Amino acid sequence: MAKRSLRYRISNRTALFLLGGLALPVWSAFLVFTYFVPPRGLLAFVAFFVLLLGALICTLAPLAYLFGLLFLSSRLYRSTIRHALRQGGLVSLCVVLNLILRALHSWSILAALVIGAAAVLVEVLSLAKKW
Numbered sequence: 001m002a003k004r005s006l007r008y009r010i011s012n013r014t015a016l017f018l019l020g021g022l023a024l025p026v027w028s029a030f031l032v033f034t035y036f037v038p039p040r041g042l043l044a045f046v047a048f049f050v051l052l053l054g055a056l057i058c059t060l061a062p063l064a065y066l067f068g069l070l071f072l073s074s075r076l077y078r079s080t081i082r083h084a085l086r087q088g089g090l091v092s093l094c095v096v097l098n099l100i101l102r103a104l105h106s107w108s109i110l111a112a113l114v115i116g117a118a119a120v121l122v123e124v125l126s127l128a129k130k131w
Helices: 012-036 042-071 081-103 109-129
Strands: none
Touching (some): 012 042, 012 081, 042 081, 081 109
């Protein structure tokens, strides 16, 4: 007897409302954290950037989806929430990695270009694979 996969699919609208609904609490948690926790120690450093990453993903993924729907609608590219999550995550990761390097006093324009080029490469490869 073959096993059946229990994959649940959520609609694009549900995913957008979920991300939009999470954006405000995550941004609020980020602001409360930055207000009440002093910037000392590794744990505070990690928590700051994890909260920032989550807040940026919840904000940028719906924006990427709407941007794709409004400006990039064509026969070759159809905007999906999966693409938007990947794009929002990549942009958020680029921002956070650059900020981490800046906080460690290791940031340079070359590092920023390499991070950006890696994100573009991941996006091009994922679009070429047509996940």
